[in-house]
Amino acid sequence: MTHPVVLQTQALILAGEIAEAESQLVAIAEAGGDQALVSVLDEMEPKDLLAIMREFDSSKESVINLVVSPEQFVDAILLERKYGEPIEKYVPRLRNTMNAVMHRTPASCAEILECLTERDEGIRLLADYFTDYHDLLQNFAFHGRFEEDFDLEKAMAPKRMHTFDAEQFDDMEQGLEAGDSMELARPAMSRSEVADGDWMETAWVLRHEFQDSFELLIIEIQDRSRRELEAAHVPSPLPAGEPGVPKIPEDEEESAI
Incomplete structure (x- = not known):
């Protein structure tokens, strides 16, 4: 009842x-x-x-x-x-x-992330959560710090450090495929140094305790950045069928068949 x-x-x-x-x-x-x-x-x-x-x-x-x-x-x-x-x-x-909810206790972050990363949409939601900090998160993934000269107050400000170009994306993907990039970039600071009850602490716990999910998150962020980069170089959008799915012209569709 x-x-x-x-x-x-x-x-x-x-x-x-x-x-x-x-x-x-x-x-x-x-x-x-x-x-x-x-x-x-x-x-x-x-x-x-x-x-x-x-x-x-x-x-x-x-x-x-x-x-x-x-x-x-x-x-x-x-x-x-x-x-x-x-x-x-x-x-x-x-x-x-x-x-x-994640930062209500020191243990809660890992508990929520464990449950979240088991869901199909969990990685995408985390990529949304880290919006505004994607470049800093990639610095953390590949260099172990959010910034070369780490500054807590500066890092917490929403910004982009730089724009990753297509060549840098390829280099990062090759590193992930090699399976050793993340091993070379373990966090260079303790949790207490980034205990902001916000995105940096979340990133630290995710990287430290859920490495596979963290790698999937970085790949998702790279994919989004690549799509943004490609879209910025497209002069005009293609006619759309379903949202996000380019519509194939009828003559091309027939020739494909």
Whole structure:
């Protein structure tokens, strides 16, 4: 039987009363403890759980972010990619929501990343999370530091250090295929040096504890950068069929057959 508060929160979320929905769930924790709340969260639709978590981050804390399990959280956060928000709104919201849960305790980051990297869309979501820092992340992958002269405050500022060209992409891919680039670029700093509760600490844990997933993330970032580079040199877009799929002209399609 569905817990009554699940139906109540669902109705409140539909009405746009997110804060009131969160209050209903907090009352469960206050009355029955954290485990009672976790059980209720298990009954909630991931989209409803996400609607609440999106409203809270480390600066506006909620008990939901403190007790949600890695599985519950990942089920919900993966829906972020489906909303189609403008990137300038999507990325900060995604990063804030993820940080509030991943960095709630020192162990939480690895727990969330383990669950996330097991999902098909997990690497793509992480690439979204690291948007604005792709070049710094590649420096970390291939040189062990985010910058040659590492500066915490400077590294945290959204920016690009430089644009990787096609020749550099080929060199990096060859290194990955050789299987030794990552071995040569282990983190050159401790976790405490990058313990920002944000993207750098996430990158450190991912590189240190999930090397295979970290390599897949770097490949995904390289692929995105290459597509951006290619698009910048295309004078005009091709006529499109499905979104992101170039439409083949009818005469070419027939000749191919």
